[in-house]
Amino acid sequence: MGNGTSMEETMNTNISEAEELEKIEIQLLLQALYEWYGFDYRDYAYNSMKRRIWHRVHSEKLTTITSLLDKVLRDPQCLQRLLADFSINVTEMFRDPLFFLEFREKVVPMLRTYPSIRIWHAGCSTGEEVYSMAMLLQEEGLYDKTKIYATDINANVLKSAKNGIFPLEYMKKYTSNYLQAGGNRAFSDYYSVVHNGVKFHPYLTKNIVFAQHNLVVDRSFNEFHVILCRNVLIYFNKSLQKKVHELFYESLGMFGILGLGDKETIHYTDVTSRYEEISVKQKLYKKVK
Structure with missing residues (x-):
């Protein structure tokens, strides 16, 4: 046998070099988005971002990430398509119903002791969970003294959330979730069927403020009794998760509740060490220090 490099070693070297080059291209793209447009995705989970970037490369009928970078810097429409790919909008009403049931049973009694209630829904997406919370609080007699701040980085999903119109075919699933979450009314009482889906009644949004907020760069804007940020942190790397946890801690009043996915x-x-667990399984925590 000779001392030459085997074909397998050569292939592994080529794969390694290709992955390293890919990583550099992704870093350059994300750095350019930050420096040129002010959108900071540099600390989002790498593998998730890689998948979304390659999806956009192929959708634009390009072959390299560098060619996507070139297009994004010169084509505002391409930028918007890429930002839409980065936006995580997987949600539903009363998602994880047992979370809402636990909230109803363990958090609501605490909220009854406050003269007024401030809730922050961070990363609210198209608003399904915000409407769910409004319904829950309405049924518990707390909605009239509550202000819900529903924020997201994406202006388009906030617009959808404000409209309160959702597909009719989702209502069977949402009704099931609602009942499992302890709902005690007819779910259909909360909406009317319109030509393009169902529209939830405006009184559900009378105490909701929808606003853009970027967890990566924006600071705290109030002191809250409850912060809900469910299934958002999984898309961040460890350092960004740490930063956001500090933001939530700063934004919660003493004995405030944090709800995660x-x-x-x-x-x-x-x-x-600054929280105690209210519900281990449903990821509800109370600030105690």
Whole structure:
């Protein structure tokens, strides 16, 4: 046998070099978005961003990430398409119904003791979970003294959330979620059927403020009794998760409640000792320090 490099080693070297080049291209694209447009996605989870970037490369009928970078810097419409790819909009009404049931049973009694209630829904997407919370609070007699701040980085999804119109075919699933979450009325009482879907009644949004807020760069804007940020942190890397946890901690009043998604936790973060668990399974925490 000779001392030459085997074909397998050569292939591995080529793959390694291609991955390294790909990583550099992605870093350049994200840095350009930040420096030229002010959108900071540099600390989002790498593999998730890679998939979304390649989806946009292929959708634009391009072959390289560098060619996408060139187009994004010169074509505002391409930029908007890429930003839409980056926006995480997977949601539904009363998503994870047991979370809302636990909230109803364990958090609502605490909220009853406040003269007024401020809730921040961070990363609210198209608003389904915000409407869900409004319904829950309405049924518990708390909505009239509550202000809900529903924020997202994406202006387009906020516009959809304000409209309150959702596909009719989703209502069967949403009704099931609502009942599992402890709902005690006819779910259909909350909406009317319109020509392009169903529209939820305007009284549900009378105490909701929809606004743009970027968890990456924006600061706290109030002190809250409840902060809900569910299934958003999973798309951030560790350093950005740490930064956002600090933001939430600063934004919560003493004994305020933090609600996270089922794959998220405050464990292994710098704020772990500052909370006590209200519900281990449903990821509800109370600020105690």
